[in-house]
Amino acid sequence: MRIVLRARGDFEEWRTAARALLSQGTVPRDIEWVSEDAAGSDLFSAPASPPIGGAAPVSVPKAFLPLAESLICHSDPSRFDLAYRLLWRLQTEHALLHIRSDPDVARAHAFDRSVHRDSHKMHAFVRFKEVPASGQRRAFVSWFEPDHFIVARNAGFFRRRFADMDWLIATPKGAISWDGTDVRFCDAPADKPDIQDDADDLWRTYFANIFNPARLKVKMMQTEMPKKYWKNLPEADLIPDLIAGAEHRGRDMAARQASDTVPKFHERLHGRKP
Template identity: 35%
Template sequence: MISLDCGDCFDIWRGQARQLLSHGIAPCAVTWAGAGGDLFASAGPMPLGQGPRQPRVPAQLPGLLCQAARYRGEQRWSLLYEVLWRVAQGDRSAMLAGSDLGSELHRRVKQVRRETHHIHAFLRFVPAAEGAAEDAAVGAAGPQFVAWHEPAHDVLGDACEHFIGRMGQARWLIATPRDGAYYDGQTLQYQRHCPAAWQHLAQGGDDPDGGLWLAYYRNLFNPARLNPKALQGHMPGRFWKHLPEGPLIPALVSDAQLGKRRDGQAREVARLKGKRVGKG
């Protein structure tokens, strides 16, 4: 068994996969065990250089594999190689959603796309702490806005370009437990391994006007239209802890379920001061 480690990098995996394919190495003879190793895999040599075979695959397959490669899960790289192997052998059904293998491939692509939507929707920038960028290796000026996010899959590398158009010429930094991105107003810098200084900087931001947003969100919340299942579907609970309004949501949901859905708005309106209008 050949045990490989691509460092969770698609470009490295692609080079390894090409080399394996050229030597006719079947999926059952190779595993991507990662840094932790595989207790059940005996060490085997990786064939040197390119082999005699030059398999061809459909043009759309590399892009599909690249998207699925961002999915974090079991057999992350082995599944991709099995799809690639079978398609290279002439079985194109392996990349189609109608087959068992293709169904899992497309499920992973769908999850990655959904997570990309989540980072666009739920990542929140806050002003960077003054003077905190001095040791963050992001230039003298440093970011104006920072954000901390914990995506379920490796989507930041592609998703971060969205924020260039969204934030204009502002300087910003996004950090996650794995990777990070910094935009200085002109150039986007992406790091596959987020520096600890970036992570510290991203988690140290504070919004001085956060209270205004919380007051707005609390008063905008309509208990009569609450649908907890839809809420969890569109905004999974794992994001709440990193959203400014996140701590408010459980209490708002609880109040709505305990009767405020019926009479909460009427009670709040009754507390407002006003003047009596007499009959004309």
């Protein structure tokens, strides 16, 4: 049976199909999960399955739902099959998710970690640029390139963090926007906006001032700020020169003597001690 999904990180889309398949007793090996993009380019594939009817309630451990929601956001084409295989096995293997050595469970948690890591990078590396606004609120646009379908998943974080302004986050895997009242999501790939912003220089100034050449570890820095994100970060323009000059700046810092001058407020601070 061939199940065609839009495959844009919509958990309800997968769950509706999975519950119906499970209620019909469809074993995992008899299902081919396909995204619309892949189905459209496969001229010789079997026809898509007919619409699926209703489904009986399904019982799963509490831990399965957040894990499955994360799996469906992963970009690996096998994610739907993996999620359904876990669902199928949990009907008889109730303690399955506690067996971390099980290949399916181990793979599921690897996918989950990757999705959470991608979300963390989105929180850290979205850079808003101001655009003209039609109303009283300021408006901003940002471009981000996630590895997985995490855009809708992270809408709540940005709504809470930037509630006082209108914003749009565009990505190759969809876009989210906020107008002060509603969050809107579009799962169609977006185009990268060509926008410059005065705040770019503020990011560069901030990064240059917090950069500590004496503590530089290039590999560790690239672990936290992978190179693939640099092209969309204004402060990343400075990184090659900062790395190249780190050794010299580190020697200068070490050569400076500590100041013997006591700050003028030193005595007043000590005078306040009980």
